[in-house]
Structures are given as structure tokens and as C-alpha cells.
Amino acid sequence: MKFKESAHAHQWLDGFTGLEIGGAAHNPFGLPTRNVDRLPHTHPDFAPYANEQMRLCGEVMPVDIVAPGDHIPLQAKCVDFVISSHVIEHFFDPIAAIKEWVRLSRRYVYVICPHRDALPSDVHKPLTSLDEHIARHTGQLLPVDTDEHHSRWTPDSFIMMCDHFGFHVLDVLYRDDKVGNGFTILIDVQRTEANWKEQEQGRGASNLK
Numbered sequence: 001m002k003f004k005e006s007a008h009a010h011q012w013l014d015g016f017t018g019l020e021i022g023g024a025a026h027n028p029f030g031l032p033t034r035n036v037d038r039l040p041h042t043h044p045d046f047a048p049y050a051n052e053q054m055r056l057c058g059e060v061m062p063v064d065i066v067a068p069g070d071h072i073p074l075q076a077k078c079v080d081f082v083i084s085s086h087v088i089e090h091f092f093d094p095i096a097a098i099k100e101w102v103r104l105s106r107r108y109v110y111v112i113c114p115h116r117d118a119l120p121s122d123v124h125k126p127l128t129s130l131d132e133h134i135a136r137h138t139g140q141l142l143p144v145d146t147d148e149h150h151s152r153w154t155p156d157s158f159i160m161m162c163d164h165f166g167f168h169v170l171d172v173l174y175r176d177d178k179v180g181n182g183f184t185i186l187i188d189v190q191r192t193e194a195n196w197k198e199q200e201q202g203r204g205a206s207n208l209k
Contacts, residue, residue: 016080022087026056034064070097085112109187118181155183166195
């Protein structure tokens, strides 16, 4: 079994090359990407993920770049896009992860995030507030190193988080067209960096007063 490819992702990303964060063989995008994961696919600790991929589709997606998804040792602007599906919720500090993906990408960051009730273990848990994301990103909360879902969003609360940190949301699917239990956020990298430049100039002007 493999999930269908995303027509929406192909619409925006065909003709470009990118990185996929935490890709899996049973959930392919069919795009020219290198797969990034914190463990090689042959590592014993990767076995549960490898076994799940084998159970679902009979193959395992190789890991091309072994690195944490929020700290990838590649030069800036080395790809056209960064894409991930059902990964962003596993980062304690998702803002740091998105900033890293913006650093690497020339054009887009494409994120599919599960709805807050996509997994039974997440049902009835509260949404993660913007204040908590700020506290995590600024070091006011110490990191928790587990593979759990650290964050839960609605599409609107994710967009609000993006707005606060200057990530320019170019397109949204309130239900993704791939697995169907999440939502899709497309971030425009160039407009994001323009936002950050404007914010920095605004802070500079304020300091001169």
C-alpha cells in the first residue's frame, strides 16, 4: 500500500529539486528529493520505522542525508524547496525547524501537518499556544527529547504562528490531498525573507529614536 501522490505538491513543485524531511516509502511525493533523517535507515533504532514501511509497501526509503531535520549541514539556498509530511509536530521547536528549511530553500517550504485529532493519542489534548511556541523558541522552556507529538494545531492556529514569525503563507489546503488527515501549508521563502528584512529595518528605526 502506498498513499497517493499530492496533486497540490506537484502543482507547486514540479520542475524543481528539493529535500524531504523524514520521508517514507509508503508515503511518496514522486518529486526529485534527497531524504533527510536523524538516523540512517540501517540503524537499529530506525528499525521500527523501517519495519512499518516494509509492512505497508515492501520497501524502505533510503536516508540520503543523516542529520537532525532542524540542523542540516548543507549550504544555504542549495535546493528549490523543502517538503515534509507528518514531521513538523515531532520537533520540540518547530520554529527552528521551519527557519532551517527557509535557510536551505530558494523558493518554497511545503508542510503537511496532522489535524489535532489525526491520532487517537492526540484526541482531547489542547492546542499548542503561540506563547508556548515563543517560549520554546527563545529557550524559556527546556527541550524535551522524545519522538512524541510535541505540538497540535488547527490550520488557522498554524497560520497565526507563521504570521507571528514572519513566515509568508502562500497557499493552504484545510484538508491535505495525500493522506487526508492533515492540512497543507505552503510557505513562500522569498517573501518570508523580505518580511524578516522589513522587521529588522523596523527594529533598527525604533532603536534610532
